[in-house]
Amino acid sequence: MIGKGYEQGTMTDGEARGIMAEALNRLDLDGKKVLMIIPDTTRTAPMPLIYKAVYETIGAKVAQLDVMVALGTHPAMPEEKIMSWVGITPEEHRSAYPKTRFFNHAWNDPDALAVAGTVPAAEMAEITGGLMAEDVPVTINKKIYEYDRLLITGPVVPHEVVGISGGNKYLFPGISGQEIIDFFHWLGALITIPKIIGVKDTPVRRVLNRAAQFLTVPRSAFCFVIHEHQLKGFFTGTPEEAWSAAADLSDKLHIVYKNRRYQSVLGLAPPKFDDLWTGGKVSYKLQDIVADGGELIIYAPNIDEVSYVHGHWIDQIGYHCRDYYYRRMEQFAQIPRGILAHSTHVKGAGTFENGVEQPRINVILATGIPEERCRRINLGYRDYRTINPQEWAGREDEGYLLVPEAGDLLFRYAGKK
Template sequence: MGNKELVIDDDQQNVTDGQRNEVRLAEEEVREIVARALASMDLAGKRVLLIIPDATRTAPVGLMFRTIFDLIGGETSRLDVMIALGTHPPMSEEAINHRLEITADERVGRYGGVGYLNHAWDDPAALADLGVIPADEIGKLSDGLFEMAVPVTVNRAVFDYDQLIIVGPVFPHEVAGFSGGNKYLFPGISGPEVLNFFHWLGAVITNPGIIGHKWTPVRRVIDYAASGIPTPRFAFCMVIQGHDLLGLYAGAPESAWSEAADHSARLNIVYKDRPFHTILSCAPPMYDEIWVAGKCMYKLEPVVADGGELIIYAPHIREISVTHGDLIRRIGYHTRDYFLKQWDQFKDEPWGVLAHSTHVRGIGSYEDGVERPRVRVTLATQIPEEVCRAINLGYRDPASIRIEDYQDREEEGVLYVPNAGEMLFHLKTPPEWARGGTVNQQ
């Protein structure tokens, strides 16, 4: 419904390194777009739920929250916020304030009438049943990779409102192709069954085969599940580079996301001529565990040379995962084929955890009981060496790494990436292994 972007010619799109001649949206432009969109919905006297990402996504969520509140906070009967956590840990009151860019005094004063809700994916009492996606439909949505019925549950709070408004960024994504849109509902505020299913669907296709691709089987499953929510849905989809808001798209989640994904593809994908034998991928502070810092591998796997090493450099990280850490320690990090070729042993484990495992470990093979990952993945964190080895990852003492040793060495095959995790790196000519899996799994 509203956006601001410059037209980029095809040659420029294909050869640049992610730095586009784009114009940052000013606050008054954001307000104009949001006001026009909200006016089209007639929200006076209605109950409205804003659904926003947690702190692991870069976006001016605070600006959007304040703008929406200023425009409709006085006319709605209720205006609340739900954090689309997926399976991430709940946010504290202080963290929510930081996400919304408000003070503790503002929260109890100006915004005192707003309710703040953390999604609880693993609490059956917090979930409502939306039915089942039939096996034949899953077969169509997954391009025949799976044929199984998938139960769908969602946070039951969505039934307490007259309008859902999704507010979040769109980036290349390892599971869905691009994040955003209805993904803030599934898995953002969903139950575990559909979440586990489509994460494993994406893992079977593989991260390089799906990341940065727009219309994927996973996106089709997400949109299908979202269509079962009876409450009207609307979305503000943001396109970000660094910390700058360069695009804002408003409308039905499917159409707003589609426009934003096209813009993100032009802005958030870096094309390289050749792969690198060594990559130092630096996790920003917003990634506080490997569960989310794995994005430092996902976004760079396509440009690691065969036999090369990717180092996730995150001296601040001490946890594998607060929620899933014990399970990951037991299973470890492995390639997709390690699980598929021993499926009877792993089929009853949470598929979302298996998917995370394969995404971090990357492409590889498993033949005659021997696993051969394509690349080495090394953690330079506060996680001890014995733990790293036990979960099938390499170890570096973060204190031994000097950033300057990795800078300005691309011609030597060494790539340094500060603030990794949101920009996707691709080769201009992708190799065969990067084109996705064809495994049929019933």
């Protein structure tokens, strides 16, 4: 493993380029086909720096250096948007970067997928501590088998499903199929966000790493840590070891501890979140510091859709706490478990007793989603035009908290056991 991280100070582009060049030059890539697997624009990443450094280092000697966007179940990106994401124009693509083709992952296209193997139920029961016991086929985008090396590239931050994102997560769910996506998302929901987010060693991470063992294509990873828009660490090696080093740095930089909980938390969503499916991270990262019965407001005037891909499912079931589903799973058998998991993650903790649901906090949307739809999907509504964010600023002693760029840093209540 090669890498460096800074708790204080920042990493220069030159340092990052040096780490990448040293790592790539150690690999036998002459005449080989390499596939870079990268995040989409819902993540914060210095993709122009990374893509160009990789191409400049190995572009002349490889047969192909293609790029696949690890969409998971997010919408596909137009090719020109992918080019812009990696910092080049169509003309530069033709003239300076001709060995690259750009692909979107297609999670819901059976013809695009292959089954790499199956994790048997008994092993899953052991990995998950008995929470789930079923055979799980490990589906993956079959294009990976056209390449000699996978280069997994992505940021490492606290994550609501896996604990800390990055590494093999850019394979599962990044370029995998629905079976394993649904499995581990529901596993994360069963464990619940308070017990999993920001935790390094989780059953979900173990599932992802076990699934990756089925892949026969050699894998390397560039795992990096961004904090306050600055590159703080860059690590490369196997996906497991590079991720582990980056996760340790993320733990030091990406978690904010508060000594109290707040009656009203206003989270300002950054514009990279363009629907509630991605903007839900505001809830995931802030709900722990909201007082029982308090309100968490997702302020995102630019969001006017629940989910561009999954909105029809959410309109059908709404947002509810885990036990609303868990105690009546037979009633929701036709709903993908990944949808159920997203629903519970946004809604947060709560109880469901004698047919009555009692959420711990009230999640309120101050977005472009109409009030009628907010109520229908079981979330609160506030007209964003009536909100002045500065009214939350400087009032922590009164129980009000304003969080800019919400959804990036994880806020934890320091007083909980």
